[in-house]
Amino acid sequence: MSLDTVVEDVRDEARARAEELREAADAEADEIIAEAEADAERIRDERLAEVDRQIEQEREQTLSSAKLEAKQERLGARRDVLEDVYDDVEAAIESLDDDRRRELTGALLDASLAEFGDDEAVAVYTRAEDVELLEELVADRNAQVDGEIDCLGGVVAESDTSRVRVNNTFDSILDAVWDDELKNISERLFDQ
Numbered sequence: 001m002s003l004d005t006v007v008e009d010v011r012d013e014a015r016a017r018a019e020e021l022r023e024a025a026d027a028e029a030d031e032i033i034a035e036a037e038a039d040a041e042r043i044r045d046e047r048l049a050e051v052d053r054q055i056e057q058e059r060e061q062t063l064s065s066a067k068l069e070a071k072q073e074r075l076g077a078r079r080d081v082l083e084d085v086y087d088d089v090e091a092a093i094e095s096l097d098d099d100r101r102r103e104l105t106g107a108l109l110d111a112s113l114a115e116f117g118d119d120e121a122v123a124v125y126t127r128a129e130d131v132e133l134l135e136e137l138v139a140d141r142n143a144q145v146d147g148e149i150d151c152l153g154g155v156v157a158e159s160d161t162s163r164v165r166v167n168n169t170f171d172s173i174l175d176a177v178w179d180d181e182l183k184n185i186s187e188r189l190f191d192q
Helices: 003-094 098-113 128-137 170-190
Strands: 122-126 143-148 154-159 164-169
Touching (some): 098 122, 098 154, 128 143, 154 170
Parallel strands (some): 122 143
Antiparallel strands (some): 122 154, 154 164
16 A cells, blocks of 8 residues: 555545534534524523513503502592582581571470489570570570580580580581481492
8 A cells, every 4th residue: 555545545534534523513513503592482482471471460550550549539539529418418507497497406405405404504505696596495494595606506505513515516416417327328329
């Protein structure tokens, strides 16, 4: 064998070995690229899912906030309507005609005086506009008008002897009825 033939055989072997190495490297590179693309796809899918979750969470929070705000506005509007109704009732009480005011004040005076003994001196109070009416109503009773108070009408009676104070003003009765009936009033106004 000649030296040229040996050199050529070594070259052929080196070329074949280089080709095998290149093919193995290409296969390994393709495998690395495929794994990298798969990892990239997985990471992209995870990020998209995370973004979708964040979007859904923010949508839910925004929706919840909007519902809460709407509920607060609705409750505020209902509160305003109830305040208007209360104000209208107060206005109706203030504008009672004389006969009806006399009848109601007399009934409240009777109920107030019933809380005291017959021998007790009772001081009674009412609003400034009803002092004259109350003086007429207590004329034959063991009571005297002792001043005026800030109210819609009715009577406050008290006695130093028994230290009892009875508040039978229209205001106190309205407040008691309002508190007792607020749920029913709301249901009638707002058809719950």
